[in-house]
Amino acid sequence: MTALLTSPTARVKWLAAPSSAAWLEQALAHPELVLIDHAHCERKAAGVALQLMFRYPSDAELGALLSPLAREELEHFEQVLQLLQGRGTPLRPLPAPAYGATLTAAVRRGEPQRMLDSFLVAGLIEARSHERMALLAAHSPDAALRDLYGTLLASEARHFGLYWLLAEGRYGREVTVARLEELAAVEVQALSGELASVEAVRMHSVGVERAGSGTP
Ligand SMILES: [Fe+2]
Numbered sequence: 001m002t003a004l005l006t007s008p009t010a011r012v013k014w015l016a017a018p019s020s021a022a023w024l025e026q027a028l029a030h031p032e033l034v035l036i037d038h039a040h041c042e043r044k045a046a047g048v049a050l051q052l053m054f055r056y057p058s059d060a061e062l063g064a065l066l067s068p069l070a071r072e073e074l075e076h077f078e079q080v081l082q083l084l085q086g087r088g089t090p091l092r093p094l095p096a097p098a099y100g101a102t103l104t105a106a107v108r109r110g111e112p113q114r115m116l117d118s119f120l121v122a123g124l125i126e127a128r129s130h131e132r133m134a135l136l137a138a139h140s141p142d143a144a145l146r147d148l149y150g151t152l153l154a155s156e157a158r159h160f161g162l163y164w165l166l167a168e169g170r171y172g173r174e175v176t177v178a179r180l181e182e183l184a185a186v187e188v189q190a191l192s193g194e195l196a197s198v199e200a201v202r203m204h205s206v207g208v209e210r211a212g213s214g215t216p
């Protein structure tokens with residue numbers, strides 16, 4: 001399975017636009033908010049994998065792939081929690097950006113489309129997390145945060161590769177790529193616009209380069 005997950009097929013390009021310099025600047029200015037939000041993201045990523053296992057309980061392949069993924073996300077959650085606790089920062093609820101809800105709303109209701117869209121939405125979220133964690137790992141002035149984001153990166157890359165393989169294996173490359181392009185456009189739309197306030201910065205708050213804007 002490891003060989004499959006690192007195959008060229010798994011390295012498909014997911015994101016339709018890169019994150020903006022403005023997002024990185026906002027995230028670096030509020031590392032604690034992003035870290036708390038990140039803990040919630042890991043918990044939610046485990047929940048997404050579990051939800052799929054509950055929705056399709058007799059699907060052995062799906063269970064075999066998603067159960068370890070869910071466990072890994074919970075381990076990430078614990079790692080972030082430990083760092084927060086070490087800093088005396090309590091985990092607290094944070095209002096989520098519209099991102100997740102916007103993507104979930106794009107999932108078609110009837111099967112088999114619902115399953116395909118669910119895989120692709122989960123993969124897109126993983127891909128964006130991976131991209132933004134890479135930015136934080138490269139640019140955080142805080143060494144502990146650089147380390148944390150740096151160690152989590154490889155898993156997130158594996159996770160979107162895994163969702164890709166689940167989608168392509170069942171729906172074929174042509175159908176999967178066509179739908180991924182549509183959902184990737186929704187994902188960029190969900191990250192477009194201006195941040196309402198500095199406290200609204202999150203792992204998936206707005207901030208993407210506009211196509212053709214030419215600004216970094
Ligand atoms: Fe994770």
Ligand SMILES: [Fe+2]
Binds near residue numbers: 045126156159
């Ligand atoms: Fe992940």
